[in-house]
Amino acid sequence: MIFALSSGLPPSGVAVLRLSGAGVIRAAAQLLGGQALPPPRTAMLRSIRRVADGRLLDRGLVLVFPGPASFTGEDMVELHLHGSPAVVAAVQQECLALGLRPAEPGEFTRRAFENGRLDLTQAEALSDLLAAETEAQREQALANAGGRLRRQAEAWREAILALRAETEADLDFADEADVAPALTAGPIRRLASAIREALASAPVAERVRHGLVVAVVGPPNAGKSSLVNALAAREVAIVTDVPGTTRDVLEVHLDLGGVPAVLLDTAGLRETADVVEQEGVRRALARAEAADLVLAVGEGEVPAGGEVLRVVSKVDLSGEAPGVREGVAYVSARTGAGLEALRAHLVAWARGRVPRGEPALVTTARQAHLLEEAAGFLEAAAAEADAVLRAEALRLAAASLGRLTGAIGAEEVLGAIFARFCIGK
Template identity: 45%
Template sequence: MDTIYAQASASGRAGVAVVRLSGPAALAIAARIAGPLPKTRVAGLRSITDGAGNKIDQGLVLTFEAPNSFTGEDVVEFHLHGSIAVVRAVLTVLGQQENTRLAEPGEFTRRALENNRLDLPQVEGLADLLEAETEAQRKQALRVLSGHLGDLVEGWRTRLIRAAALIEATIDFADEDVPVDVTPEVSTLLSSVHNELAAEIAGSRVAERVRTGFEVAIVGAPNVGKSTLLNALAGREAAITSEIAGTTRDVIEVRMDLGGLPVTLLDTAGLRESDDTIESIGIKRAVERAERADLRLFIAEPGVDLLITPKTEDIIVRPKADLLTDPENAISGKTGIGVDAVITRIREILLSRYSDVGVATHARHREAMQNAAERLQSVYAALDHGPDRYDIAAEELRFAVRSLEALVGRIDVENLLDEIFTSFCLGK
């Protein structure tokens, strides 16, 4: 196996740059260019030299011996002065060593997966952590990276294997008197796993929204101040504002951090009946996007029909509070009246949903759990028919276990791995 290397810190000039080396020859190569190595996991100040013994830089060298490293292999990190020239020179020297090559995107993490240092959800959690923009995203990614989902799956898998073993024991001794009725224990095992799967599936949709961002659609008739409000919330001219009705023709998106939660605000076309073909397309898109949003903020006078029926938690406020003698439950993006109150209400609603967040954060996780849950339903149906269907029940249990194993990356995920690791940088 090749020894791989890459810059693990951001490219460009910086105070410190980190170059990582991993593989069977990592320690030997490091000793060749940095002299005697410090004890494992202890930083040592060393001079880094090129092949002719010329000094490139002086920096810290850290070693991590296999299997107690991130990748599970021997790993060396060089903490250098963050000069572009220094990093380039060190990478050049590493590339000149025998059986070394520049790492591919995500290859360090891929080796960690292959060496059982991480499971697949942890790899996805690491990718999410690197992409995290808000506090909620950071906390959620850390939960996944810490192995919570893998622990859950292992618990479910263990109980399902136990249930399958009990059922198969009954099949094996079908012609004899089995000393113990296994049905109560099997039922308990299946129901506990099924209930936990159902709860995690429900929470996964919120978790996925935390990862990708909640969508809040601003809905209203033309000229009620939707675009002005969006610009006020964004702190910039994200949308064109005009007194001419129908100015907004397409959905405009602004992403923001709302009290630690990732939120994408959607400015939609003014909702009304229109004979203008282009405006009608914009209105249709606005309705479709608003219906799919997690929350809708209606800016409208009481009794106005906006082609969309508000849902239970949707917020309804009156427009142009600056022109009203009584601005209660009204808003004005122009003057800021009512804006803070609306932001607080949006945040409270989304936080109430966040309290039900699960550990599973990707659609892939949810699909695997749904497949397992459906298999368990088939197990229940087979068991209800008595011992004649126990062989079918056992087979369905095996399929359920395989779905969970796919979730954590034990089987059938090679194509998925290629897709995941392309999102990583070279040094990760």
């Protein structure tokens, strides 16, 4: 039996304590001190009492979810308590006294997987949903938490099994005809093409999960940190008149019209004898070269990499008209002039890189790797004239799809997936 606080840390208006495992319904009855448990999936007000002496600990809502019709597939109980640290600590202490133990990170979701309530692709999507900070991340994670990829992978796997059956039938009648490979090659190639078509959405999904990278680069004292603070709408970077103040790369998360982005404040690009500053410049160049967009503030050479938008800062001093025109943004971080135009430009750019529509089917590197593997085995099977080798390639393709959903060989990835969850999930 396990328990965990599934809501935010106290103090809070309400604290939700989740219990799961064989025996939690009996334990909940003891916490109620003789009061009747609510009917399944019905929230009812109850008094929570200390088992030893019946002392009142709190009054709150109690919900009972008998397994297997619960999130974990086991018996579950939720206690909706007042969210004070003292109340939560007292009830948790009673749970310990009743033989429950604190849950490990992701243990509720892992039990749901182990009991067949969801597959690995749904678990990954649920993790992404819990971490979603923008509308695009929410939409993508929510769509796949419903099992889209699992259903598609199962359909592909069933088709492969049918092709395997056809191929193995060829073996039984190998002496009667020599045309069987041609009969199965076409459907195998079409199946491989369908998987590769799904894989085409993976780069977009990766941008949604981790955010587009926007690097702010330029010489020292060009106004980079001031620009980063202005775009973030908060003081995240230190701004001084001393050249070389920024030594390392500072990351700031932005929401660009529903699309996640990571804004990088980098060290000023210049020749320097300072070893620490040299490392900062090296890191700045490396991150800029890998960025999706470089905001080049001030004069100087622009690092090779993705797209570039020149930024002329301090227009309040130069007298230039603020705005974005002909690939150059004219702004003033001090007065705010031109910042709205720059933000609008960044939003339009981000939406162009992550077009809205049906959420991507393939969202993680693990999923992409296994689908790439399956497509490769299918293509090998389509090109194979030997029916025995073709059958083996089809078996390997089906196995890759099985590992995708966790139907087979999931143990090696379970720890990595569920460790990303919070304690109460």
